[in-house]
Amino acid sequence: MPLLDVSDVTVHFGGNIALDSVALSVEAGSVTGLIGPNGAGKTTTFNVITGLQPVTSGSVRLAGEDMSRLSPYKRARAGIARTFQRLESFGSMTVRENVLVAAELRRGRNGPRPGPFADALLERLSLTDVAGVRADGLPTGRARLVEIARALATRPKLLLLDEPASGLSDGESESLAELLTELAEGGLAILIVEHDVPLVMRVCHQIFVLAFGAILTSGSAAEIQADTRVQEAYLGTIEGGG
Amino acid sequence: MHLAQIIQFTILGLATAGIYAVAASGLVVTYQTSGIFNFAHGAMGMIIAYVYWDLRVRRHVPGPLALVIALFVVAPLLGALVERLLMRHLAGSSVITRIVITIGLLVGLLGVAQVLWSGNITPVPKLPRFFGDNVLRFSGVSLPWHQVVVLVCAVLVAIGLRIILKKSRLGVAMRAVVDDRDLAGLNGCNPARTSMASWMLGSFLAGLAGILIAPSLGNLDQATLTLLVINAFAAAMVGRLRSLPLTFLGAVILGLASSYMDLIGSHMTTIPTWYSDVRGSLPTILLFGVLIFIPQDRVRVSAAVERLGRIPRPSVAKALTASAVVLVVVVIVSSLLTGANLRALGLAVALAIVMLSYVPLTGYAGQISLAQLTFAGLGAYIAVRVVGPNGSLLGLVVAFVAAAIIGALVALPALRLRGLYLALATMAFALVVENVVFAGDAPFSSDSRPFGRPTFLAGQHAYLLFMTAIFVAFGLGVFALRRSAFGRRLQAMKDSPAASATIGMNLVATKLAVFALSAGIAGVGGYLLGCWKGQAGQSDFSLINGALPGLAVLLLTVVGGIAVISGAFVGAMFLVAMPRLGEMVPSLNNIMMILPGFVGVTLARNPDGAVMQVVDRFRERFGGSATEAVGDAPSDDGATVEVLGPEAFVIAGAAPSRAQLDALGDGLGVTGEQCGAVA
Numbered sequence: 011m012p013l014l015d016v017s018d019v020t021v022h023f024g025g026n027i028a029l030d031s032v033a034l035s036v037e038a039g040s041v042t043g044l045i046g047p048n049g050a051g052k053t054t055t056f057n058v059i060t061g062l063q064p065v066t067s068g069s070v071r072l073a074g075e076d077m078s079r080l081s082p083y084k085r086a087r088a089g090i091a092r093t094f095q096r097l098e099s100f101g102s103m104t105v106r107e108n109v110l111v112a113a114e115l116r117r118g119r120n121g122p123r124p125g126p127f128a129d130a131l132l133e134r135l136s137l138t139d140v141a142g143v144r145a146d147g148l149p150t151g152r153a154r155l156v157e158i159a160r161a162l163a164t165r166p167k168l169l170l171l172d173e174p175a176s177g178l179s180d181g182e183s184e185s186l187a188e189l190l191t192e193l194a195e196g197g198l199a200i201l202i203v204e205h206d207v208p209l210v211m212r213v214c215h216q217i218f219v220l221a222f223g224a225i226l227t228s229g230s231a232a233e234i235q236a237d238t239r240v241q242e243a244y245l246g247t248i249e250g251g252g
Numbered sequence: 253m254h255l256a257q258i259i260q261f262t263i264l265g266l267a268t269a270g271i272y273a274v275a276a277s278g279l280v281v282t283y284q285t286s287g288i289f290n291f292a293h294g295a296m297g298m299i300i301a302y303v304y305w306d307l308r309v310r311r312h313v314p315g316p317l318a319l320v321i322a323l324f325v326v327a328p329l330l331g332a333l334v335e336r337l338l339m340r341h342l343a344g345s346s347v348i349t350r351i352v353i354t355i356g357l358l359v360g361l362l363g364v365a366q367v368l369w370s371g372n373i374t375p376v377p378k379l380p381r382f383f384g385d386n387v388l389r390f391s392g393v394s395l396p397w398h399q400v401v402v403l404v405c406a407v408l409v410a411i412g413l414r415i416i417l418k419k420s421r422l423g424v425a426m427r428a429v430v431d432d433r434d435l436a437g438l439n440g441c442n443p444a445r446t447s448m449a450s451w452m453l454g455s456f457l458a459g460l461a462g463i464l465i466a467p468s469l470g471n472l473d474q475a476t477l478t479l480l481v482i483n484a485f486a487a488a489m490v491g492r493l494r495s496l497p498l499t500f501l502g503a504v505i506l507g508l509a510s511s512y513m514d515l516i517g518s519h520m521t522t523i524p525t526w527y528s529d530v531r532g533s534l535p536t537i538l539l540f541g542v543l544i545f546i547p548q549d550r551v552r553v554s555a556a557v558e559r560l561g562r563i564p565r566p567s568v569a570k571a572l573t574a575s576a577v578v579l580v581v582v583v584i585v586s587s588l589l590t591g592a593n594l595r596a597l598g599l600a601v602a603l604a605i606v607m608l609s610y611v612p613l614t615g616y617a618g619q620i621s622l623a624q625l626t627f628a629g630l631g632a633y634i635a636v637r638v639v640g641p642n643g644s645l646l647g648l649v650v651a652f653v654a655a656a657i658i659g660a661l662v663a664l665p666a667l668r669l670r671g672l673y674l675a676l677a678t679m680a681f682a683l684v685v686e687n688v689v690f691a692g693d694a695p696f697s698s699d700s701r702p703f704g705r706p707t708f709l710a711g712q713h714a715y716l717l718f719m720t721a722i723f724v725a726f727g728l729g730v731f732a733l734r735r736s737a738f739g740r741r742l743q744a745m746k747d748s749p750a751a752s753a754t755i756g757m758n759l760v761a762t763k764l765a766v767f768a769l770s771a772g773i774a775g776v777g778g779y780l781l782g783c784w785k786g787q788a789g790q791s792d793f794s795l796i797n798g799a800l801p802g803l804a805v806l807l808l809t810v811v812g813g814i815a816v817i818s819g820a821f822v823g824a825m826f827l828v829a830m831p832r833l834g835e836m837v838p839s840l841n842n843i844m845m846i847l848p849g850f851v852g853v854t855l856a857r858n859p860d861g862a863v864m865q866v867v868d869r870f871r872e873r874f875g876g877s878a879t880e881a882v883g884d885a886p887s888d889d890g891a892t893v894e895v896l897g898p899e900a901f902v903i904a905g906a907a908p909s910r911a912q913l914d915a916l917g918d919g920l921g922v923t924g925e926q927c928g929a930v931a
Contacts, residue, residue, distance in 0.1 A: 060754050086756035098751035100744045102563060111740040112755040124737075157751075164755050 011074055013038040013199040014090075014168050019058055019068030021051075021223075028054045030224045031068070036168060036216075041190050041200045043210040045234075046220035047244055052203040053095055055220065056170050059201075060092050061085045072168065087116075089167030093157035093174060095203070101146030105137055105156050108145050112163035121165065131159045135189070150177030155186075162193075169193070171202045175209055187213050211235065219243065256392035261515040262508065267399035269507025270406030271465045272535075273500045275484035276491070277413055278457025283493045285426045285450035286339050288350050289672050291803075292357035293458050294481030296334075298474055299361055300327045300459030301466040302369050305379050323459050331455025335448045346561060347671040348620055352810045352852055355622075355803050358478070360849020362796070365474045367842040377472035379463070402464050409457065413496060422449055475797045479683070483535035485676060489542040502542070510534050529688045536687075540680040543673055544665045562860050563616060563734070563743060563815040564867075571731045574818060575724045582720040586713055594712055596832040598784045601719045603800065604824035605777030607809040608723065608817065611730050613770035615815030616739060618746030619763065620671060622795065623662065623678040624774045625802030626685050629793025631655035631775020632782040633689065633696060636703055643704035643783060648722075651779035652772040659771020660764050667760055670749075682795045682802060690790040699789035703782035719780050726773055727817045742766055800827055807852040813861020822863055826851070 012035035021029040029051045036042045044052055057063035059070055061082035070077045077085050100108050109131055113124035121127075132138045135155045140148060145156055154174050161169055171190075175183045183206065190213050194200055204210050210217065211231040219226040219234060221243040227234070234240055279293050290296075303326050307318035334357065342350055369377060383397035417423035425446045428436035437443045458481060465480050466472055483506070490502025513531045517523050530537065566574070582601065589597055606628045613619050631651035638654075639647040666677045695701040709715045733739045741762055745752045753759055782788035791798035804827060812823030827848065834844030 062750060062753070082750075082753035083756050083758050086754050090754075092754050094751065098748040100747040100751065102561065102747055103740065103743055107740055107743075111737070111744045114737040114740065115756045160751075160755060 012036060013073055014059070014201065015071040015074075016055070016059065017069055017071070019055075019070070020066045021054060021058060021063060022066045028223050029058065029065075030222075032220070032223070032225055034218045034225060034228070036199045036201050038167070038199045039194055039197050040215040041194045041202060041213045043214035043217040044201060044203045044220060045205075045207065045210055045217060046226070050220040051223040052220055053172060054223075056092060056172055056201075056203065059085075059170060060090055086164060086166075089165075090170070091161035091164045091166035091168070092170035093154065093161055093172055095172040095176075097150065097153050097157065099145040099148075099153050099156050099160070101144070103145055104142050105145055105148070106132060106141040108156050109159045109163045112160045116164045128163060131162055135159045136185070151179060151182050154178065155182075158189075166198070168199045168201065171200065171204070173204055174202065175204055175206045183209060254392070257515065260393045260395065261511045263393070263395055263403075264399060264514075265508040265511025266504065267402045267507070268510055269500075269503040269505075270402045271461050272484045272487045272506050273406050273503035274409050274457055274464065275461035275481045276487035276499045276503055277409060277496055278454040278461070279484065279488045280491055280493055280496060280499050281413070281426075281450050281457070282454035283488075285429055286335075286342075286447050288339055288342060288354065289493070289676075290357075290454065291351065291354040292334075292361055293454070293484075294462075294478040295358045295361035295365075296327075296330060296455050297458035297462030297465075297481040298477040299330065299365060299462075300455070301379065301462035301477060302365055302377070302472065302474075304459075304463050305377055305466070305472060306369070309375060309377075309379070319463070322463065323456060327456045327459035328452035330459075331452040332448050334455070335451035339451065340444060340447065348561075348614065348618075348810065348814065351620060351672060351675050352807060356807050356849050356852025358796075358849070359801075359804050359807055359852065360846055362474055362478065363845040363847070363849050366845050369474070378470065379466040379472065381467040398467060405460060405464060409460070410496075410500060416453070417496070422446065426450055479796060486535045486539035486542055489539060489546065489676070492546060506535055506538055509538070525692070529692070533684045533687050536680040536683040540665075540677055540684070543669060543677045543680070546673075561615075561815060562864060564864065565734060566731070571728060571817075575728060578724055578727075578821065579717075579720055583717060586716050592835070593832070594716070595785075596828050598712070598716045598719065599781065599800075600824045600828035601716065601723055602777055602781035602784050603805065603827060604821045605719070605723050605726060605780060606774045607777075607805060607812070607820035607824050608726055608730060609770040609772075609774035609777065610806065610809045610814055611817055611820060612733055612739075612742065612773075613766055614809075615813075616734065616746065617742040617763070617766045619766065620675040621678040621767075621770075622675055622802065622806060623682040623685075624770070625778075625793050625805050626682040626795065627655045627659055627771040627774040628778025628781065629690060629790075630658055630685065630778070631772075632703070632778035632788060632793070633693070633701075635775070635779045636701060636782060641702040641704045643706040643709070645706060647779055647783070648776055651775040655775025655778070656768040656772035659774075660768040662771075663764050663767035667763055679795065686790065686794055690793065696789040699791050700787050701782070701789050702787055703779075703785070705783050715784060719784065722776065722780065723821070726776075727820075730773075730817055738765075799831060804848050807848065811851050811862055813863040816861055816863045819861050819863045 014034075014036040016035065017033045019029055019032045020027065032051070032055060034042075034044070034055075044055065046052055054063055058065055059077075061077070061080060061084075065078065068078075072085070072088055072090060075088065077088065077090070080088070100111065103111070106128060109128040110124055113122075113128045113131075117124050122130075129138075129141075132141050135158060137152065137155055137159060140152065145153060148156065154177060158169075158171065158174060161171075175186055178186060187209055190200055190202070194215075202210065202214065211234075214231060216228065217231060217234045218228040219237075219240050226239055226243055227237055229237070275293065275297065279290060282288065282290050282293075300322050304318055304322035307313040307321055308315055313321070338353055338357065342353060381396060381398035382401040386397045388395045388397055388400055415423075417426065425436065425441040426449070428439070428441055429443045429446045434443075436446075461481055461484065462477060466477060469476060469480070484503070487499050487502035487506055490505065491497070491499030510531065513527075513534065517527060517531065520527070582597070586594060586597055606624055609624050609627070610621075613621055613624075631654055634654040635647040635651035638650045662678065662681050666674055669677050691697045693701070705715055709718050733742075741752070741757055744755075745757065745759060745762055749759060752762075778793060781792060785792070792800075793802070795802040808823035808827040809820055810823075811826065812821070813819030830844045830847055834841035
């Protein structure tokens with residue numbers, strides 16, 4: 011059984027169909043990619059999974075449990091965490107506070123103490139040097155890492171990353187790829203929306219292609235790269251390296 | 253009920269609707285082009301109605317000429333002035349700044365009106381109806397010509413606005429500016445001029461509504477006239493501040509509902525209290541209802557980037573020092589004061605507690621409430637009813653608990669609301685409580701409900717010290733909250749509700765908790781205020797009426813610094829010192845009446861509040877890193893003791909010198925390490 015199971019999700023915005031019978035699944039311990047041209051519905055899919063966007067029909071299951079009726083915070087407590095394409099860091103708080111507030115919300119009986127846990131996450135994402143800096147003062151690339159650290163602080167089972175590499179330098183992108191691989195090896199399920207196609211091809215075990223609100227196809231990196239329909243959807247941009 | 257009677261009340265209802273429609277469409281026009289909801293719309297209408305009265309009745313200018321001057325010269329001029337001086341500088345400012353600026357304008361215009369047209373003014377301000385009391389009669393229906401004029405005006409406004417917005421260049425430009433100000437500018441339209449035109453139009457419509465509605469009042473009253481135009485807010489909300497046809501529909505619903513309630517009432521032998529209460533508060537009830545049921549945006553990824561304010565985070569040592577300083581200063585200063593000055597100081601301390609309730613709610617959590625003084629009044633009223641007029645410390649507990657429960661109950665329907673909508677909903681709540689609860693209790697409504705103190709706190713100085721201790725205790729509590737996990741949650745919720753929800757925060761529970769907490773603090777402040785005065789009531793806790801109205805309380809809290817604990821103290825001192833100074837030095841009285849409103853207006857440039865600005869200046873001047881500058885200046889605490897009390901403001905005038913403020917800000921301990929202090 012996949013950890014995340016999105017089945018038959020349809021979303022209408024007024025008369026427009028944003029998502030049309032979208033189905034996808036994410037396995038624990040793997041990185042799954044969700045790619046597609048702009049406006050395909052990738053962020054809407056994330057909003058559906060996290061509960062920010064109600065569905066017209068369809069269901070979202072996490073480890074077999076139906077999440078469809080749960081509010082966003084309950085889904086978060088069930089183990090879904092995310093980052094945002096348009097940054098949603100807590101701008102007036104320090105980087106450490108950003109991570110700490112998430113860790114505190116997830117403090118359990120047996121869990122780690124929020125303070126040291128937050129510090130460990132900052133260390134892991136190389137953010138220790140900016141721990142005391144206000145989050146809205148960071149360049150985009152590092153602010154994205156803060157969002158990842160904050161998401162990880164909730165100790166999720168499933169991590170949704172919305173364009174985490176945009177604004178990152180090549181070096182940062184490289185370490186992000188390593189981080190994602192490590193996290194997946196640790197058992198985390200990761201679903202990633204990313205325009206940096208080489209990165210996606212490199213880290214993802216499974217890729218779903220979304221176009222015009224519907225899943226066009228899915229498969230391994232090699233299969234997707236060979237698929238002419240995907241190339242058409244992108245108007246050939248994959249050939250150029252994205 | 254005869255058919256003729258029904259027809260008559262229908263037409264009267266439509267005439268009322270006409271006034272609401274004119275006023276509301278003015279609101280919509282300015283909101284649409286500038287993104288600013290003009291809380292001062294009613295006050296602008298009031299000013300223009302008074303100008304018209306002044307010209308026509310007092311200076312015997314012929315009616316039509318007076319009308320032309322008031323509506324086509326003064327009104328557009330006022331609108332242009334407001335746009336040029338205030339609104340133009342608000343692009344990109346936070347929601348709270350946008351709201352408080354127009355509240356400052358409202359308070360300021362009320363002050364101006366008081367200066368120009370109050371006291372023993374002759375003749376008694378009263379506007380005649382158009383065509384006097386002549387009545388149009390047809391088939392059993394008799395209709396005052398004035399109402400016919402109102403209906404004709406409403407129809408003309410509807411047609412005129414349609415033509416202006418849909419057909420004229422100006423209308424196209426207005427719609428373009430709403431969609432994208434910068435883009436419209438690039439395409440050859442002048443956003444500044446367009447925005448100014450819309451404020452001139454809005455001011456004209458406010459003035460027309462004010463002039464049309466004024467005769468129904470009998471004698472003119474500034475606050476009542478202002479509130480009458482505020483009634484139009486409900487109609488504008490039906491149009492969701494966007495659609496003019498729906499706004500007119502809202503006005504018709506409001507007008508007809510009021511009129512039919514009058515019709516039904518006229519057939520009752522005795523009108524029950526609840527009936528007249530509902531009738532009197534119908535516009536505010538409708539406003540609350542529309543806000544609750546209007547489709548709102550869900551929690552979503554925020555669309556616009558706005559400037560996030562700073563929330564200072566002083567060290568424990570600083571907070572404790574500041575607390576000690578406040579206590580010592582109040583003790584020393586109060587020992588020097590007697591009579592009215594002592595009463596003013598005590599009032600300031602009680603109000604400081606009410607204002608402190610804004611710090612967690614609005615400063616930390618970003619929830620805007622116009623009802624904090626109302627919660628204070630409810631706390632006071634319920635506590636005095638429960639423990640009786642003989643003083644008891646139990647009253648404080650009752651005030652806290654009762655206000656907290658009511659705060660949570662108000663928050664419950666308002667949970668989905670944010671920003672402007674939350675401000676409007678809490679305003680509606682404040683007005684309903686004032687008109688129904690406060691006005692419904694005889695001694696309370698006449699400000700003469702007795703509040704007693706426990707015998708061991710009977711002395712003025714003992715009680716003042718007691719209140720100060722409670723302020724300090726709450727201040728330390730709020731300080732601890734700021735450093736706690738819950739405080740971080742509040743701040744996170746303010747910065748990004750969407751991200752807060754997706755890290756597992758229960759926004760509903762968090763909002764309820766902070767509303768309850770802050771209402772409870774306000775309730776205690778209200779009860780202390782009552783006990784300090786000995787007798788208190790409606791006008792002590794009113795939103796617009798009274799010497800220190802709720803709107804001014806919010807205004808001065810924001811001026812002091814909404815997220816700064818000592819800002820509440822400083823704001824309260826200002827609020828009380830200004831009218832007191834006016835009493836003591838009559839030549840300053842007029843300035844003191846206008847000043848509270850216009851200090852609020854400075855916020856556009858200084859949204860973090862006076863205390864933070866002073867701290868910043870202090871650091872700039874004395875160089876070095878922030879913490880160093882603060883650490884180097886403890887010797888200033890000695891000087892602080894001498895300038896802290898309200899008499900310092902009395903001596904120094906309304907605007908204390910910068911050196912004094914520097915010392916003041918520092919002495920109150922806001923100068924700790926700040927989260928904003930980037931190395």
